[in-house]
Amino acid sequence: MFDQIDQIFVTSLHRVVGFLPEAWRPLASSILCIGFIVSVFPGLFAIVTVLERKGLGRIQNRYGPNRVGIPFTKIRLAGFGQFAADGIKALIKEDVVPRAADKVVHFLAPVVLLIPVLLTYAVLPFGKNMTVADYDAGLLFFLAVGGGVELSVFMAGWSSRNKYSLLGAMRAIAQMLSYEIPLILSAISVVMIVGSLNLSEIVKHQDHYTFGIAHWHVFTPWGLAGFLLFFTASLAESNRTPFDLPEAESEIIAGYFTEYSGFKFALFFLGEYLGMFAITGLGVTLFLGGWTAPFSCLTWVPSYVWFLAKMLSIVFIFIWIRGTLPRLRMDQLMNLAWKFMLPLALLNIVVAAIWFYMGRDWPRWFICSGIIVMAYLALGRTLMKHQHLGKRIYRYAE
Amino acid sequence: MTLCLVITAIVTLLAAVCAMSLRNLVHCALTLAVSFSGIAAIYLQLDAEFVGFTEILVYVGAVAILVVMAILLTRSGETTQPSVLTSGRLDLIGKFAGIGVTAAIFTTLGWAILSSSVLAKPGAVAPQVTVKDIGEVLMTRYVLPLEIVGLVLTAAMIGAVIIAYKEEAKSRSQVLPGAQTKTATSNQPAVVPPAENILKKAGVA
Numbered sequence: 338m339f340d341q342i343d344q345i346f347v348t349s350l351h352r353v354v355g356f357l358p359e360a361w362r363p364l365a366s367s368i369l370c371i372g373f374i375v376s377v378f379p380g381l382f383a384i385v386t387v388l389e390r391k392g393l394g395r396i397q398n399r400y401g402p403n404r405v406g407i408p409f410t411k412i413r414l415a416g417f418g419q420f421a422a423d424g425i426k427a428l429i430k431e432d433v434v435p436r437a438a439d440k441v442v443h444f445l446a447p448v449v450l451l452i453p454v455l456l457t458y459a460v461l462p463f464g465k466n467m468t469v470a471d472y473d474a475g476l477l478f479f480l481a482v483g484g485g486v487e488l489s490v491f492m493a494g495w496s497s498r499n500k501y502s503l504l505g506a507m508r509a510i511a512q513m514l515s516y517e518i519p520l521i522l523s524a525i526s527v528v529m530i531v532g533s534l535n536l537s538e539i540v541k542h543q544d545h546y547t548f549g550i551a552h553w554h555v556f557t558p559w560g561l562a563g564f565l566l567f568f569t570a571s572l573a574e575s576n577r578t579p580f581d582l583p584e585a586e587s588e589i590i591a592g593y594f595t596e597y598s599g600f601k602f603a604l605f606f607l608g609e610y611l612g613m614f615a616i617t618g619l620g621v622t623l624f625l626g627g628w629t630a631p632f633s634c635l636t637w638v639p640s641y642v643w644f645l646a647k648m649l650s651i652v653f654i655f656i657w658i659r660g661t662l663p664r665l666r667m668d669q670l671m672n673l674a675w676k677f678m679l680p681l682a683l684l685n686i687v688v689a690a691i692w693f694y695m696g697r698d699w700p701r702w703f704i705c706s707g708i709i710v711m712a713y714l715a716l717g718r719t720l721m722k723h724q725h726l727g728k729r730i731y732r733y734a735e
Numbered sequence: 736m737t738l739c740l741v742i743t744a745i746v747t748l749l750a751a752v753c754a755m756s757l758r759n760l761v762h763c764a765l766t767l768a769v770s771f772s773g774i775a776a777i778y779l780q781l782d783a784e785f786v787g788f789t790e791i792l793v794y795v796g797a798v799a800i801l802v803v804m805a806i807l808l809t810r811s812g813e814t815t816q817p818s819v820l821t822s823g824r825l826d827l828i829g830k831f832a833g834i835g836v837t838a839a840i841f842t843t844l845g846w847a848i849l850s851s852s853v854l855a856k857p858g859a860v861a862p863q864v865t866v867k868d869i870g871e872v873l874m875t876r877y878v879l880p881l882e883i884v885g886l887v888l889t890a891a892m893i894g895a896v897i898i899a900y901k902e903e904a905k906s907r908s909q910v911l912p913g914a915q916t917k918t919a920t921s922n923q924p925a926v927v928p929p930a931e932n933i934l935k936k937a938g939v940a
């Protein structure tokens with residue numbers, strides 16, 4: 338019974354495709370899978386934008402959107418009609434393109450942003466047997482295709498012929514390139530332990546239980562360190578606070594999409610959120626056990642529910658961080674990536690190797706966590722010693 | 736499958752021709768990225784997943800960005816010089832030399848491929864190679880070339896860092912924008928060059 342509910346999407350896909358003649362089946366199956374991704378995740382984007390605005394409102398001691406409901410009635414839906422209003426507004430707005438802009442590149446940039454972001458969903462295992470394209474090198478595919486985002490950011494910034502756009506694009510590219518390194522290195526530790534680049538294999542490796550608790554990678558010393566590094570780097574990759582310098586509105590207006598309006602702006606917004614969902618999905622797959630349940634007594638809950646729940650809870654933490662943390666400065670951003678996260682990520686690979694070769698005894702827990710904690714403390718103390726932190730002096734404001 | 740191959744090949748070749756003939760350097764770089772992705776698509780159609788993904792990761796993700804940033808930081812995007820293909824002033828000798836060199840390379844490559852032992856075996860099936868196999872071979876049989884490549888890349892990186900340091904020592908106000916990320920080591924905010932310079936170079940201002 339529970340198995341059937343778990344596999345309901347897979348079996349119904351097979352049923353629907355089964356009606357068609359043999360030659361059409363692969364095509365129909367891929368079209369249905371694409372339709373699933375293209376409809377589910379933008380829908381999720383719509384709901385999350387409302388939730389984010391409401392959450393930020395609560396954090397800032399105000400209400401957030403609570404008015405838009407069904408038009409011509411008294412039904413208010415607690416403001417959850419907001420995304421429809423926003424979408425309609427974006428669609429009917431005038432599309433302003435600067436006269437000096439490079440028209441073709443300016444038009445193509447949002448499209449080029451969406452293509453790689455949507456492609457990354459192809460390899461994510463949303464549930465048991467629910468991977469659209471189960472590539473042998475799925476992780477490599479995800480990381481490779483994600484690189485296309487930088488090109489689109491550059492296209493947007495350069496083609497707008499606007500100082501703020503170009504500065505925002507250069508900031509964004511520098512930031513993405515720097516944080517991609519700790520992101521990939523922290524994922525490598527998982528690949529070393531599992532021995533496969535296939536994301537389904539990585540999930541299967543975590544699908545065991547001892548004393549009723551799952552063997553998620555995050556419950557090991559190297560996994561916890563890797564997850565924290567991955568989490569920080571994914572915040573930076575998706576341009577979220579505290580790493581939202583590319584669109585720091587007090588300095589460079591809106592960064593690389595300053596000159597975009599109407600539906601193209603909405604596409605950038607969509608692309609950014611879809612990228613965030615995809616990278617949290619990858620984090621869930623690598624460290625939080627993908628679609629597996631945390632306790633063996635909860636395995637009856639369908640796998641896709643677990644995946645979505647884990648993904649959305651990480652997105653919730655992203656929103657929480659956005660509401661509570663200030664923005665970093667450019668040199669702080671670069672220092673964090675190159676001086677702190679890169680050495681720790683490299684060390685984490687060594688720790689993962691030690692963990693792998695020390696067998697199943699208890700000492701490995703102490704040795705591995707000891708190395709990571711000591712390195713963290715030593716590196717953090719040394720870097721903070723040179724910071725000369727003190728009382729902030731305002732030159733003009735006092 | 737053949738139709739797919741033809742479409743990808745046409746797109747790749749068109750993009751490559753555009754990369755040579757367009758006037759705007761940034762456009763050239765972007766079409767070059769399209770042509771790289773086309774090559775990756777051809778690898779994928781040949782079931783060479785690993786090579787295809789690496790092609791995207793390295794060429795589209797890194798090399799194209801590097802080219803684009805290099806153009807932005809060194810010279811204006813708009814060139815006054817006519818492009819190679821439309822140039823009337825370019826020496827005919829130079830053109831013929833270029834065509835000759837290309838033809839020679841293609842003949843050699845074609846001859847090498849046609850006379851290789853792979854084609855001699857009729858009905859050879861493509862081997863099922865997993866990423867794991869590639870990794871094992873890289874770590875055992877081809878470990879020396881891999882290490883040498885790593886050494887060369889490390890040397891290049893150290894060289895880049897040294898060049899960046901020299902710029903900073905000479906005069907702090909003339910730091911190249913590209914060196915900014917590497918030299919932002921002091922706890923003071925990194926020296927940011929006047930934005931107008933960058934933008935002038937980029938042909939915006």
